Amino acid sequence: MPPAKATMSVRQANRGASIIDIQGEVTAAAENALMDAYTQASTGGARVIILNFSRLEYMNSSGIGLLVTLLIRVNRQKQRLLACELSEHYRQIFELTRLNEAIGLYTAEAEALAAVSG
Amino acid sequence: MSTPMPQTPKDENPHDGAWAMPVSKLRVEDVPSGAINLNIEGRQVVGPLQGFGQMWQKTYSVRLTGAKVTPEHVIMEWKKNFPKFWPSGNRFYAPLIGIAAGEVAVLNLAGPGGFPLSTGVMVIYTDNESFTFMNPEGHMYAGWITFSAHDDEDCTVAQAQVLIRANDPMWEIVMRLFGFKKEDEFWHATLRSLAAHLGVTGQVQQKTTLVDPRVQWSQAKNIWHNAAIRSGLYMMAAPLRWVRKLFTSKGNPS
Numbered sequence: 001m002p003p004a005k006a007t008m009s010v011r012q013a014n015r016g017a018s019i020i021d022i023q024g025e026v027t028a029a030a031e032n033a034l035m036d037a038y039t040q041a042s043t044g045g046a047r048v049i050i051l052n053f054s055r056l057e058y059m060n061s062s063g064i065g066l067l068v069t070l071l072i073r074v075n076r077q078k079q080r081l082l083a084c085e086l087s088e089h090y091r092q093i094f095e096l097t098r099l100n101e102a103i104g105l106y107t108a109e110a111e112a113l114a115a116v117s118g
Numbered sequence: 119m120s121t122p123m124p125q126t127p128k129d130e131n132p133h134d135g136a137w138a139m140p141v142s143k144l145r146v147e148d149v150p151s152g153a154i155n156l157n158i159e160g161r162q163v164v165g166p167l168q169g170f171g172q173m174w175q176k177t178y179s180v181r182l183t184g185a186k187v188t189p190e191h192v193i194m195e196w197k198k199n200f201p202k203f204w205p206s207g208n209r210f211y212a213p214l215i216g217i218a219a220g221e222v223a224v225l226n227l228a229g230p231g232g233f234p235l236s237t238g239v240m241v242i243y244t245d246n247e248s249f250t251f252m253n254p255e256g257h258m259y260a261g262w263i264t265f266s267a268h269d270d271e272d273c274t275v276a277q278a279q280v281l282i283r284a285n286d287p288m289w290e291i292v293m294r295l296f297g298f299k300k301e302d303e304f305w306h307a308t309l310r311s312l313a314a315h316l317g318v319t320g321q322v323q324q325k326t327t328l329v330d331p332r333v334q335w336s337q338a339k340n341i342w343h344n345a346a347i348r349s350g351l352y353m354m355a356a357p358l359r360w361v362r363k364l365f366t367s368k369g370n371p372s
Contacts, residue, residue: 060136060243060245060248061242061243061248061250061262061264062248062264062266062279065175065262065264065279065281068165068166068167068281068329069175069281069329071167072173072329072330076330089137092137092139092140093137095140096137096138096139096140096141096163096242096252097165097242097252097262098163098164098165098167098168099165099167101167101168102167
């Protein structure tokens with residue numbers, strides 16, 4: 001397996017929501033980093049996990065598969081998974097793969113947070 | 119037998135044009151001669167989130183030990199000769215321009231009980247080291263399969279990975295009874311054929327993960343599009359089509 005080219009960092013937005021900032025290339029090699037970030041994001045009882053894609057460089061089809069398995073884990077914990085700051089190109093990919101039917105998409109992080117707290 | 123190692127041009131970005139555009143309904147351009155084109159036109163693609171059955175991830179891989187090939191060369195050969203590696207009785211009618219993002223291929227498979235099953239796939243992603251198919255409504259599986267190659271220590275590894283749910287309750291029952299075993303045999307045989315094409319023999323390794331043990335009852339309605347049922351009805355109606363053709367041709371003035 002080639003080395004991961006993605007880095008993930010976690011921020012607590014408020015008591016109910018955590019944000020995972022995704023940077024770099026999301027491919028199969030990013031699995032451990034993504035799942036570790038999710039574990040960290042869920043510490044403290046976050047009910048909503050927001051993926052911020054503003055610094056995403058690239059995502060291939062294996063990366064999309066990772067989001068599906070992440071979504072299953074999120075649902076199992078009765079949490080919600082949202083995504084924000086996707087470029088138009090990646091919004092179309094979410095539409096192509098029909099991930100947009102299960103993951104709420106928001107243009108900006110502030111909108112995602114407002115949707116959670118509203 | 120060694121094979122040459124072509125180089126990727128340095129100025130070529132392997133990610134350019136990798137993804138297909140979203141489509142609302144599938145269309146098959148230029149139906150290949152001999153193909154039964156059913157259960158594709160007008161269908162949507164379905165991912166693992168839209169299926170009915172348990173969600174599985176299965177990874178089939180073969181180490182190409184002894185073959186001096188790069189991952190790029192493996193994928194190039196795989197795309198070029200894709201139908202050739204399939205077990206007999208199963209036909210993959212490639213698009214005229216080949217396996218490229220956005221293209222739709224017709225599949226005529228050996229279905230349950232030996233009846234031919236017609237369905238298809240859409241190519242949603244390709245780059246120099248992988249390509250991915252996504253399935254239409256009615257296919258056995260809702261989901262996608264990614265074919266890829268990568269370097270691992272001293273050799274290149276070829277891999278097929280599926281992330282799937284059975285599309286509807288009938289397919290889920292079939293799969294649990296014997297379909298999954300057939301599926302495994304299919305991809306094991308395909309990878310062995312690929313390895314043989316590249317001049318080596320290899321044992322296929324398999325890793326299976328149950329991603330979600332729950333079925334999605336809200337998707338039971340997918341059975342409406344079931345490709346096996348519709349293919350079977352099409353075959354049973356063949357005599358009626360023959361009679362209609364007979365009367366239609368007799369009605370045309372010569």
